[in-house]
Amino acid sequence: MEVLKIATAGSVDDGKSTLIGRLLYDTKSMTDDKLEAIERTSKQKGYDYLDFSLATDGLVAEREQGITIDVAHIYFSTPSKSYIIADTPGHVEYTRNMVTGASTSQASIILIDARKGVIEQTHRHFFINNLLRIKDVIVAINKMDLVDFSEETYNTIKADFQELMKKRDYQDQNITFIPVSALKGDNVVNRSGNTPWYNGQTLLEHLEELDQKDIYNTGTPRFPVQYVIRPKTEDFHDFRGFAGKVYGGELNVGDEVVVLPSMTKSRIKDIYFYNKQYKTAPRRSSVTITLEDEVNVSRGDMLVKVGDLPTIDKQLTATVSWMDSASFTPGGKYVLQHGVNKVLAKVDAIEHKIHPDYSGIEENVSSLQMNDIAKVRLRLNKPIFYDKFKEHRTNGSFIIIDSRTNNTAGVGFIE
Amino acid sequence: MNGVDRPSANALEHEAIYIMREVAAQFEKPVLLFSGGKDSITLVRLAQKAFWPAKIPFPLMHIDTGHNFPETIEFRDRLVEELGVELIVRNVQDSIDEGKVVEETGKYASRNMLQTTTLLDAIEEFKFDACIGGARRDEEKARAKERIFSVRDDFGQWDEKNQRPELFDMLNGQIEMGQNVRVFPISNWTELDVWSYIQKENIEIPSIYFAHKRKTFLRDGLIWSAEDEVVFRAEDEKVEERMVRFRTVGDMSCTAAVESHADTIDKVVAEIRNSRISERGARIDDKRSEAAMEKRKQQGYF
Numbered sequence: 001m002e003v004l005k006i007a008t009a010g011s012v013d014d015g016k017s018t019l020i021g022r023l024l025y026d027t028k029s030m031t032d033d034k035l036e037a038i039e040r041t042s043k044q045k046g047y048d049y050l051d052f053s054l055a056t057d058g059l060v061a062e063r064e065q066g067i068t069i070d071v072a073h074i075y076f077s078t079p080s081k082s083y084i085i086a087d088t089p090g091h092v093e094y095t096r097n098m099v100t101g102a103s104t105s106q107a108s109i110i111l112i113d114a115r116k117g118v119i120e121q122t123h124r125h126f127f128i129n130n131l132l133r134i135k136d137v138i139v140a141i142n143k144m145d146l147v148d149f150s151e152e153t154y155n156t157i158k159a160d161f162q163e164l165m166k167k168r169d170y171q172d173q174n175i176t177f178i179p180v181s182a183l184k185g186d187n188v189v190n191r192s193g194n195t196p197w198y199n200g201q202t203l204l205e206h207l208e209e210l211d212q213k214d215i216y217n218t219g220t221p222r223f224p225v226q227y228v229i230r231p232k233t234e235d236f237h238d239f240r241g242f243a244g245k246v247y248g249g250e251l252n253v254g255d256e257v258v259v260l261p262s263m264t265k266s267r268i269k270d271i272y273f274y275n276k277q278y279k280t281a282p283r284r285s286s287v288t289i290t291l292e293d294e295v296n297v298s299r300g301d302m303l304v305k306v307g308d309l310p311t312i313d314k315q316l317t318a319t320v321s322w323m324d325s326a327s328f329t330p331g332g333k334y335v336l337q338h339g340v341n342k343v344l345a346k347v348d349a350i351e352h353k354i355h356p357d358y359s360g361i362e363e364n365v366s367s368l369q370m371n372d373i374a375k376v377r378l379r380l381n382k383p384i385f386y387d388k389f390k391e392h393r394t395n396g397s398f399i400i401i402d403s404r405t406n407n408t409a410g411v412g413f414i415e
Numbered sequence: 416m417n418g419v420d421r422p423s424a425n426a427l428e429h430e431a432i433y434i435m436r437e438v439a440a441q442f443e444k445p446v447l448l449f450s451g452g453k454d455s456i457t458l459v460r461l462a463q464k465a466f467w468p469a470k471i472p473f474p475l476m477h478i479d480t481g482h483n484f485p486e487t488i489e490f491r492d493r494l495v496e497e498l499g500v501e502l503i504v505r506n507v508q509d510s511i512d513e514g515k516v517v518e519e520t521g522k523y524a525s526r527n528m529l530q531t532t533t534l535l536d537a538i539e540e541f542k543f544d545a546c547i548g549g550a551r552r553d554e555e556k557a558r559a560k561e562r563i564f565s566v567r568d569d570f571g572q573w574d575e576k577n578q579r580p581e582l583f584d585m586l587n588g589q590i591e592m593g594q595n596v597r598v599f600p601i602s603n604w605t606e607l608d609v610w611s612y613i614q615k616e617n618i619e620i621p622s623i624y625f626a627h628k629r630k631t632f633l634r635d636g637l638i639w640s641a642e643d644e645v646v647f648r649a650e651d652e653k654v655e656e657r658m659v660r661f662r663t664v665g666d667m668s669c670t671a672a673v674e675s676h677a678d679t680i681d682k683v684v685a686e687i688r689n690s691r692i693s694e695r696g697a698r699i700d701d702k703r704s705e706a707a708m709e710k711r712k713q714q715g716y717f
Contacts, residue, residue, distance in 0.1 A: 001611075003426045003603075031690065071580075072560050075553040075605045084603055100580040226436045231469035239468060245433050245584070250421075273422035274464040280421040286432035286465070287422065299440055323580050337585055340437070399585050406589040408579040 001077070002212060005084045007101040007134065009125035010111030015142050019111065019182035020074055020085055021052020023204065026189035029076035049183060071101045080208060095356060095371040096323035098128050099411060103397075107136040107210060109203070114147045114179075118160040123357035126161075130168045131319065131356075131373070131413065133393060136210055137175045140203060145181040149194040154179045167358045178203055218283065219392040221249035222310065222385075223257075223303040224339040229288055241272060241288035242297055244340075247394040251281045251289070256306040259295055260385045265306060266291040300341035302385045310385045310395060317415045318389075319354065321373050324402060324409035328368035328376075334409070335401040338384045345400065348377040368410075375415075389413035427604050428461065428612070433584065434563060434600040435465035435547070439472050441588035442545040442596070446503070448534075449475040451487030452664045453620050454549030454601065457609050459494065460618055461600060462547075473547075474501035478534045480526040481508045482645045482667045490621040505537040522634075522647055525669040535571040538595055545588070547598045553605045563602050569593040606662075607687050614680045626660045626678040637671035 010016035021038075024030040030038075042051045074085040086101035088094070102108060110125045112118060129137050139161055147153045158177050165175065178187055179195050180203060186192030189204045201209070229241035251257075255268045271281045272288040281287040289303065297303075304310060322328050329347065336345035353362040353374045368374050389396030400410040438445045447462060449455045462471045477491060495502040507529050510516050515536070516529045538546065552559045562578050564586045579587055588596055601609065613620060630641040632652040639646050641654040645668050648654075659672035660683070677683040 073552045100582055103582040227440045229469050236468045243436050274467050278421050282421050285422055286429040397583055399582055401587055401589055408587045411582045
């Protein structure tokens with residue numbers, strides 16, 4: 001079945017958890033025992049409605065503080081699709097979680113409280129959706145019940161958001177506005193009788209209609225080798241299979257390929273998935289490839305089509321989103337993981353910090369702290385084989401590992 | 416060539432295979448934790464697919480509570496023989512005999528919690544640096560926050576507030592000596608995804624997953640097996656024969672059955688699709704408190 005991953009962004013009180021709870025409830029994905037737990041707790045707290053946020057706010061600390069503090073994953077399905085929601089917190093200090101949730105999502109929901117309209121938080125959420133190049137963005141204008149389902153309020157917020165859209169550099173993004181009340185259920189799964197002036201789809205109708213080919217950013221095929229399979233059994237004595245996942249486009253038996261970094265040319269002999277052979281390795285499939293010639297290939301190498309080379313370089317400029325409590329400083333040494341390939345990296349310079357709310361840049365920055373976003377220049381001890389993030393979402397991104405703590409300290413988008 | 420141009424487009428399967436390969440490449444001594452349940456059986460199939468035509472490049476390990484359904488043990492031994500992989504078994508009973516843990520008593524006595532000590536000891540004994548498990552994020556709220564590569568400290572503890580972010584497909588398996596990583600390749604699968612996969616792949620699973628007649632009794636609205644000594648039953652809890660099956664096959668003492676007539680895989684899939692109770696709804700260990708799973712996980716539970 002088709003799987004669609006959705007990131008959500010909203011401020012603390014925008015009702016994000018309630019919206020997710022509502023989606024689960026109205027698609028009948030919430031089981032009786034979970035529903036009973038929600039009813040029980042809502043009653044204990046003296047609410048006269050069901051507090052769906054209890055379905056997603058998982059950790060004890062969150063229940064105590066009444067906020068979501070980390071990325072949580074929620075699952076539901078309809079007869080046609082499986083959905084995974086990456087529920088990411090919306091408050092200022094958790095940019096890192098939003099970036100993380102968005103990195104694996106194809107669609108995203110930005111929540112706006114109809115009473116407050118477009119606020120600074122909304123700028124940040126949209127900025128991150130833009131930075132991560134999320135193809136499909138839904139702007140859910142929530143709590144419409146608290147503004148008497150006013151068309152005028154909806155239109156004002158929509159116009160404000162469209163003003164914000166002028167600042168984006170990713171023009172191919174699809175943006176859809178929907179007036180909802182997560183608490184009461186209007187236009188989430190079921191059409192609302194309270195918004196006769198709205199002729200568009202409900203949130204779920206929109207998600208159901210999204211087509212894979214419209215939401216995945218495609219590019220040229222890249223095959224980073226994860227693991228070399230050498231069974232050395234009697235039946236497979238000379239078998240040398242290169243295991244990995246295909247990104248960007250597809251590969252076919254007979255394709256002429258170049259192995260990076262050795263630049264050796266060969267041709268794809270067989271494509272295996274488990275014990276069967278296929279003609280094509282589609283995008284995002286985990287296959288095993290054998291080559292016509294005996295070529296030296298190891299983990300971290302990459303197979304690409306002849307005439308379709310990525311950039312091979314030891315220097316790069318990237319936008320980095322910093323995620324660690326230890327700061328990022330020029331001269332600092334890190335491990336850079338690009339796909340499955342690891343190299344050492346040194347920070348040449350921080351060119352400037354980028355305010356994640358479209359309010360401009362800041363020059364002469366000496367270091368980056370957690371949740372900062374900046375343009376930086378890095379120097380590597382070995383070349384990597386990359387594309388621009390704009391052209392290739394997978395082959396244009398990397399993570400930065402602090403070799404002192406082994407923590408994943410940041411993520412970069414190559415320019 | 417088999418007449419089909421391209422492999423099936425099951426995104427969850429391709430993701431899980433990718434994760435299996437990352438484990439084999441990034442760690443020196445990985446192990447696959449095998450309970451004999453449907454999730455770990457699914458993991459074994461995914462590992463087979465990831466490395467074919469080579470054998471699975473790591474051993475399987477079973478932490479045996481001694482309270483297993485006999486069907487699962489038979490099944491385990493047969494599977495291991497077919498695969499030709501190494502099986503390590505470590506017993507909770509040994510941890511009890513050595514005085515490291517104390518058996519719980521009373522109505523809700525279970526060895527489920529005690530497994531943690533045996534597991535952590537085994538990790539230390541074999542110096543495993545990665546343990547692959549079948550936990551899924553849809554099972555329980557605390558698991559919804561678990562990473563695919565989840566770092567545990569020297570004491571096997573999970574620090575849920577200090578988890579590494581996981582971006583795109585990139586998995587960071589760098590750890591210090593003494594730390595280990597719990598790996599969850601089927602994190603993003605739901606119970607229905609697992610059952611549909613078992614159905615499509617025609618994977619054999621233990622018979623207790625299918626509806627059968629069993630002597631049972633009722634407690635707290637749940638159905639318990641009366642055929643197995645380890646399940647505590649009070650005098651006044653009346654034994655009746657019912658058609659039941661199990662949705663999970665954990666420790667017998669804390670795993671309740673559900674009434675069911677689903678005696679084939681197709682019927683089980685149909686039943687799950689229409690089910691109104693979550694899988695862990697029949698696991699009494701999760702009902703102990705609102706934060707039960709989170710607390711167990713912090714202590715090193717899988």
